[in-house]
Amino acid sequence: MNTEKFLLIFKREYLTRVRTKAFIVSTILAPLGLLILIIIPIILSSFETEQTQKIGIVDQTGSVYQRLSELNPDRYTEPDAMPVDSLRSLVITGVLDGFIILSQAHIDGEQNPELFYTGTGGLSLVSEIRSDLRTVLRDERLDRAAVGETVRAILSMQTNLQTRVLTETGEEESDTLSLFFVGYIMFFIIYAAMFGYGAVIMRSVIEEKSNRIIEVITSSVKPFELLMGKVMGVGALGLTQFAIWSVTGAGIMAVAAPLAALFLGGNETSAPDARQAAAQADLPFSIPTIGAEVWVVFVLFFLAGYLIYSAMYAAVGSAVDSESDANQLMIPLMIPIMLPLLFIGNIASDPNSTFSVITSLVPFFSPMLMPMRVAMTPVPFWEVALALALCILTFVAIIWVSSRIYRVGILMYGKKASFAELFKWVRSN
């Protein structure tokens, strides 16, 4: 490969893109989009809780309803004494969302209370009512048994499990949940990047073909040099975008936590670290620390995945005349990108299971799965190194096949290539 020509192509591919509006807009919009994806479910779930379901309580004990209405006056109501049939029709017509008949047997623990309801309100309604009933029935039993304060205090004590992860340098307090959250986000960023940057490559190949400039270019450079320059140039563009996001992200983190602490916590803090500041301010969320090694793994696997998939996208682009013709050829490319979606549940529930280890070593999946595992749990170095080595080998194989398809495809016009033809192109001299 002629390095000078490669660098010229690399520079052009990078510079013409980094100056475009599309680059600036996508750099700003992508994190906003991600933020919206995270925030919207939170906002939506807060809407849901505002809506209260009315549950009628027919209290045959004379004391439990009192307790329930103290606990949650909006939810529980005591309808005038009426036959069960009328209660049923109240629920059916929507006046009530459900009813419960409470009797002495429930306090004695001989029977479980029954909730009759429309089936709406979801799991959260049922579990909330269950927990309310547990609380009031327990208090009622304690009162009736005249239990002393000490016992009550013991009973209302709660135990929370805190986790500390042992590392070679010592122990770290870790918030497993937020680490999983980081893992998920990394998965989806790389997942989206494979589609996004792959499409950029494919469009660029198709553009050169439909512009017909390809013949002028290939009369000066080898198709392989053009392909590599393009793939690397767009890859550098991706890294630039990631760098911008990381720096602004770190900046926002550094500023946001003390600010949030100021508004939410009230007590001023001079902690230098955002995480400490958040902890001091007793915020309702914790800011996970993303270790440098997680970050490095993330960037390395982003690059590995990008290289593998962009080489495939380039081959597809060279075999068609327009983007709309590409759909059929895209299938073998979409499947390996999308399959890991099926695995993330299993991997999150046990990031160190044999299944997790094996799937995260498969070259087409590891760019998405390995950073996720590394974020969630300590992964042995050899696994990461092996996965990366396999990715590089795969890239070498793919770029070889792709460049052979590309070389023939860029000069073919007018007919849609089938897989059989692509195979012939690979073998042609």
Added chain:
Amino acid sequence: MPVIQVQNVSKTFEKTRAVHNVSFEIPTGCIYGILGPNGAGKTTTIRMINSIMMPDSGQILIQGRVASPETQRVIGYMPEERGLYKKMKVGEQLMYLARLKGLSRQDARTSIKQWLDRFEASDWIGKEIGELSKGMQQKVQFIATVAHDPEIYIFDEPFSGLDPINSELLRNVILELKSAGKTILFSTHRMEQVEQMCDYICLYRKGENVLNGNLTEIRKSFGQNTIILEFDGDHRFLDSLNGVRFNNRSNRSVEIIPDSGTDPQEILQTAIRHVTVNRFERVYPSLQEIFIQTIKNQQD
């Protein structure tokens, strides 16, 4: 030494035999025309000379070296389907393409400036290609082909789609390049362009080279068997002639190709009886006639 040597070259695409066992040589400093109908294999041959494709068998030598990405440097190539980056500025684009051909930044800048001045196009340097008219784009394309000052110029159907002004400009530049000692190869399916410009020709038919060599010598070898007749009067008398064929017939002139048994003097006498004869000349055959006869001979 011939600057380009094509030796027994074949190229097949799946089941199509695009080029079959073609050989010819292009002497240094001439204008060489590759002729033939569309789909005869001209573009495939040109792409192989440019090392855009590799021959299945046979070999191509450029200045004595086997055609490879290294020999691309000495060739300037304008494909039949013209193309440039629409969103790139004229100056940046010309610089990029010249640098890909191996020119230094400084040399490229000097050369591009000279050519833009020559075509009175210096004002476009900061414009995107997409903003230019078709005629302007053609000029930029031409500069992109020649800016690295190669020894060999290859134009695939250079005159197709050109307006008359650009056509004339291109003709003049090609003749100029020739007098500067450069070698020019172009393909066309229009005979009259070749007759006007080419020193050597190569005739293609269905992927095969059916005739090649020095144009003057080829014509001589066919003998002075063509009659050019120019006249005033009713051209329908031509229909009464027997044992002849016509090329380029119009109501004022015609090329007559008599069969071997036909006496040209009889044609002249018939003509004088019907019309005023302005010109009656026995000449070497036109390229079109050569082409027709060559193909006919092959089929016999």
